[in-house]
Amino acid sequence: MKAGTVLLAVGAALLLPMSARSSEITVVGSTTVQPLAELLAEAYQAVNPGVIITVSGGGSSVGVTSAGNGLCDVGMASREIKESERQEFPSMAIHVIARDGIAIVTNPGVGVTNLSKSQVRDIFTGDITNWSEVGGPDQDIVVVSREEGSGTRAAFEEMVMEGVFLITGAAVLQPSNGAVVTTVASTPYSIAYISFGYMNESVAAVSVNGIAPTAANASAGRYPIVRPLCMLTPGTPQGDVKAWLDFIMSPDGQAIVSDEGYLPVQ
Template identity: 55%
Template sequence: MKKKVLVLTAVMLVSALVFAACQQAAPTEEAAMAEEAAPAEEVAPTAEVVEAPALSGQLQIAGSTTVQPLAEELAAEFMDANPDVSIDIQGGGSSVGVTSAGDGTVDLGSASREIKDSEMEQYPDLQVFTIAYDGIAVVVSPDVALDNLTKEQVQAIFSGEVTNFSEVGGPDAPITVVSREEGSGTRAAFEELVMEYKDDAGEKQIKPIAENALLQQSNGQLRTVVATTPNTIGYLSFGFLDDSVKGVAIEGVEPTVENVKNGTYSIFRPLNLLTNGQPSELAQAFLDYILSDGQTIVAEDYITVSD
């Protein structure tokens, strides 16, 4: 009897241990359901980095000799940042810039003046991008003691009505007028901004440049002639002003970028790049650069488009 009790006790003890182990190992129904309901951990997809294609190709630009040195400086910076890009820039004058762009012989034309209505009629798809503004200064040779002129005096000198500096407060010396050639954007802007007047009927007219004026093909050439020829007077883009010539105040206002910005000096014009229709991808990229980071270069000698 004692032996049976011991066996029964052992059997009960083993059963209890087995039951306890099963209770530990088996998950509860609630836990199992929760485990099934829990969402699987999401793994974020790896983003693929797509680099913009490098710019490459060639651009041909021609036109204004005023725009040319600015465009060359802008192009140099742009090509440094884009080694596979080549930009060739030629002068010829603003009229050449308009016709070259309109005829599609260049990627970008350049003009240092407003585009004429007749040109827009000839090239109705012409697109105009103003990249800067530029003042025009009346300049005299270093030997001429003359600091200020009125607009009327400037008109009289450049039209040949006044022929001696003594007539406008300067030395007793004959005046030699130096001007840009026909087709020059600088000349066209000077004629419109300075030589324009109203006749007796109230109609706008432009006094013609003196027939005996020494005509020059670029701002650089005109500056050299005025700097080295006594008793001369001419007009220059602000971008070409230096100590070799003397800038003359107009109506008491000095020809400076700051005076253009503050509105006291009114002889200035736009510097434009032109395309026939929408620009090519490369031309658009160059224009985008000029109108953003390139404005830092513009600000060195010209007036930015935001001023």
């Protein structure tokens, strides 16, 4: 091929519209938001094949610091952004894409169907240690919790533990919502907290203050443990990142949010 032809080919490639080029968006953070983000990415890529969106976990704190430091295009967090984080990363933009309830779940063999919010708190502090104290069998309670840095844990600590009471040191710690579900399903007399989006038939959901953990109850303001799901960008989103976030907030994107058991914000 002649040099002039090569130059013309390169020039033509440079003049291609953005939709015809390969563009990558990196997304990092909350394991609660991760499966939802993956579905939203798949739906967007189906009509925008020139955009590649890679989604990975790590926890909400990783999502905040990665976005704040510009180490990814989009961070994910499943909790309120702390004031200290807002001050550390003043240019970081926060986009609430959905809301999510936190469900209290037990191993199906426990048989307790309702707990007051204060009983939940006392179980997780270790003040209540036997199921018989809350109407269940005479068996020791196995507390399962997320690790430090988890957005689900941070939201639970804020809304249930009131930011003051500490989760018992005897708790079995797990790195993700999925790992929590697997542990509770296989561990007799266990209890944990998980995102609504991870509830399934392998664990038993518990009502809190007599209110069942359903999307309808959360949307109506009846269920007491609800938190935001956030996408974070290093600054004002531009280009393909903005286009993807716009899709997420569109009727099609919010329909996916609703279909997955989360609460749409539009």
